[in-house]
Structures are given as structure tokens and as C-alpha cells.
Amino acid sequence: MTLKKANAALGLLTIVLLLTHVTYSIISFILLIYNPKVTGMLAHLCGGATAMHAVLGICIVVFAHDSRTLSKYPKENRRTILQRVSALGILVMLGLHARAAGIVAGGGNSLPVIIMQTLFFTFVFTHIATSFSNAFVTLGWLDDMDRKRKTDRVVWVLCALMWLTAVIVVGRTFAIIASTH
Helix, strand or coil, X not given: CCHHHHHHHHHHHHHHHHHHHHHHHXXXXXXXXXXXXXXXXXXXXXXXXXXXXHHHHHHHHHHCCCCCCCCCCCCCCHHHHHHHHHHXXXXXXXXXXXXXXXXXXXXXXXXXXXXXXXXXXXXXXXXXXXXXXXXXXXXXXXXXXXXXXXXXXXXXXXXXXXXXXXXXXHHHHHHHHHHCC
16 A cells, blocks of 8 residues: 555544544533543544644655645645645644643633634644545545545535534533633
């Protein structure tokens, strides 16, 4: 299996773990049944997979010189540029995301944390939307460009819905937690 195929498979696993983590968090916040052990376990699994995916991705870009034509043809490579910028945004903000609930629960100002979470979710769901069908192409599971475009549209809509739900539920929950201090 090539490095790109391994990273595509790892990326898809990361998406499954991430969606499980996000879905559990949304449901637990809505139902007020937050369990830090479950959230932590899901977060650590997702974080570990994300770290491995990031390391492989960096190796592909650096050692395989997989980005040498991006600056030459920016219009044709918008999707790849957006994919890489969103990946960098995730890496930069992951630590803040992991500490967000603790900051709010400890009496910190919820507004900057909510803004940061919104930005983090934007990076995450943009990265998924720009990467999902590419992973299927890399693995050889999708080779028809019309089906790829249809898949992209569906994934963008689903990511937008997950983003909106996460932003509303997490923002509301953090605002409620902050109001109790």
C-alpha cells in the first residue's frame, strides 16, 4: 500500500472517529448527560488517528514533493489549497479545542471560546468536505468524475449541517455553563 493510500484509509478512519466524537458530544450536550470519560476516550482515539494522519500527510507533502505545482496553478488547485489550509488550522487549534470546555467550566469568558470552537469546526468540516471523495479516488473506490462531483455535493451539505449543529449546540452549552459562574 502506498503512503497516499495508507493516509487516505487513515483519513477515512479519522472521519469516522471524529463524527462519532462530535455526534456523542452533541447528543450529550443536548440531553445534559455529559460523561467526561466517554468524551475523553473518543477524543483520544480521534486525536491519535488525527496525529498519525497529519504525520503521514506532512511526509507526503515534504518527502514526495506533493505540493510543487500548487503555486503554479492556484485556480486548478483551490480544493487542495483549501484542504491544506484547513489541515493547518486544525493542527494549530486542536490544543485550544481540547481545553475549551475546561476554560468555560473554570469560569473563563465563553465568547472567545465559542468563537474559537466555531473556527475549529469550520476547519474540521472544510477539511472533511475537501478530502472525503479524494480519499475514495486514492483508494480506487471512486473513479467516475460525475459520481465524485455528486459525492462532493452530498458531503458538503452534510458537513455544513454537522457544522451548524455543532456550532449551535456547543455554543449554547458553553453559554449556559458560563452563565452559572
